[in-house]
Amino acid sequence: MARPSDSDTNLPFPILIGDIGGTNARFALLVDAFAEPRSFPIVKTADFANIDEALQRSILDTTSVQPRSAILALAGPIEGDEVPLTNCPWVVRPRDMIGKLGFEDVVLVNDFEAQALAIASLSDTDREKIGGGGERPAASRAVLGPGTGLGVAGLVHARHAWFPVPGEGGHVDMGPRTERDYQIWPFLEPIEGRISAEQLLCGRGIMNIYRAVSAADGDDPVLATPADVTARALAQEDRAAIETIALFSTYLGRVAGDIAMIFMAKGGVYLAGGISQKILPALRGPEFRAAFEDKAPHTALLRSIPTYVVTHPVAALVGLAAFARMPERFGVATEGRRWKR
Numbered sequence: 001m002a003r004p005s006d007s008d009t010n011l012p013f014p015i016l017i018g019d020i021g022g023t024n025a026r027f028a029l030l031v032d033a034f035a036e037p038r039s040f041p042i043v044k045t046a047d048f049a050n051i052d053e054a055l056q057r058s059i060l061d062t063t064s065v066q067p068r069s070a071i072l073a074l075a076g077p078i079e080g081d082e083v084p085l086t087n088c089p090w091v092v093r094p095r096d097m098i099g100k101l102g103f104e105d106v107v108l109v110n111d112f113e114a115q116a117l118a119i120a121s122l123s124d125t126d127r128e129k130i131g132g133g134g135e136r137p138a139a140s141r142a143v144l145g146p147g148t149g150l151g152v153a154g155l156v157h158a159r160h161a162w163f164p165v166p167g168e169g170g171h172v173d174m175g176p177r178t179e180r181d182y183q184i185w186p187f188l189e190p191i192e193g194r195i196s197a198e199q200l201l202c203g204r205g206i207m208n209i210y211r212a213v214s215a216a217d218g219d220d221p222v223l224a225t226p227a228d229v230t231a232r233a234l235a236q237e238d239r240a241a242i243e244t245i246a247l248f249s250t251y252l253g254r255v256a257g258d259i260a261m262i263f264m265a266k267g268g269v270y271l272a273g274g275i276s277q278k279i280l281p282a283l284r285g286p287e288f289r290a291a292f293e294d295k296a297p298h299t300a301l302l303r304s305i306p307t308y309v310v311t312h313p314v315a316a317l318v319g320l321a322a323f324a325r326m327p328e329r330f331g332v333a334t335e336g337r338r339w340k341r
């Protein structure tokens with residue numbers, strides 16, 4: 001009978017690792033602690049009725065290696081034996097994975113916990129530095145990821161290990177600060193009266209800012225998707241789109257600076273999520289870093305903190321692979337989220 005276990009011992013290889021978001025699921029297989037991860041094509045969650053079918057058809061049917069355990073990062077809170085995903089109809093049932101797919105051991109973690117694991121070990125080829133001082137290898141770090149939503153996590157170094165600290169930091173309050181903010185704010189769409197960071201800093205947030213900029217100027221919004229807005233902005237073709245992405249960069253810098261102060265993240269603040277990579281040229285501009293540093297009385301502190309855009313295409317899998325190989329390097333508690341045969 002599969003039961004949640006509180007044991008923190010190593011998982012048996014081969015280990016399947018997976019990062020399952022609202023839109024895409026990315027998987028890789030670790031045959032042993034030393035081999036390079038074998039990756040599989042990214043699958044669309046909408047193409048499969050459930051995760052078991054996706055694993056069977058896109059992984060298990062395509063390899064002779066039978067994974068003995070799985071570590072899956074999920075976009076959603078992990079509670080109980082049935083875990084529904086945010087923004088996707090899949091429900092992950094570890095007991096079914098053990099009973100039907102041949103796994104002996106299944107661990108579930110939060111998707112931003114996996115992003116935090118990743119930033120412990122990304123090399124310079126997997127990140128681009130956007131300002132700030134030098135590296136401090138043992139200092140705390142933080143990661144923010146604008147994508148379908150806004151994920152946030154800290155990464156604390158203690159007792160020779162890295163401890164990921166996932167939370168709901170994407171839902172902190174945002175307020176107007178500049179004169180232009182005060183013009184735009186009345187037109188932003190709130191949730192129950194509140195403008196949270198996630199109302200601005202995700203795909204939906206790009207549209208929220210774009211429509212508010214247009215409304216504040218008395219213009220009709222003509223662009224329909226976040227990709228349209230960023231494409232026009234990066235091509236310097238549309239005034240409202242250009243301002244939208246400049247404001248997005250400013251607001252992302254403000255929140256990133258706040259998160260840096262909360263975690264005292266002298267080791268750096270990392271921007272993950274699909275959108276950071278897509279607007280990288282804009283993040284290299286002055287707005288992001290200026291807003292990040294504009295934190296009197298702590299301007300000098302913030303100036304010293306490096307910021308990075310994560311450029312690795314599947315960073316969460318890098319984090320999960322590092323954890324699978326050397327769990328003792330990380331303070332990841334598996335109580336209540338590990339199931340064994």
Ligand SMILES: Nc1ncnc2c1ncn2[C@@H]1O[C@H](COP(=O)(O)OP(=O)(O)OP(=O)(O)O)[C@@H](O)[C@H]1O
Pocket residue numbers: 020021022023024025075146147148149202203204206226227228230231273274275278279
């Ligand atoms: N070129 C683009 N510029 C800005 N935003 C974009 C662009 N293309 C897609 N988006 C938006 O990015 C969001 C998806 O982000 P991302 O790719 O990080 O997904 P995610 O949250 O990791 O999702 P998942 O892991 O569920 O697939 C969507 O809101 C989408 O509208």
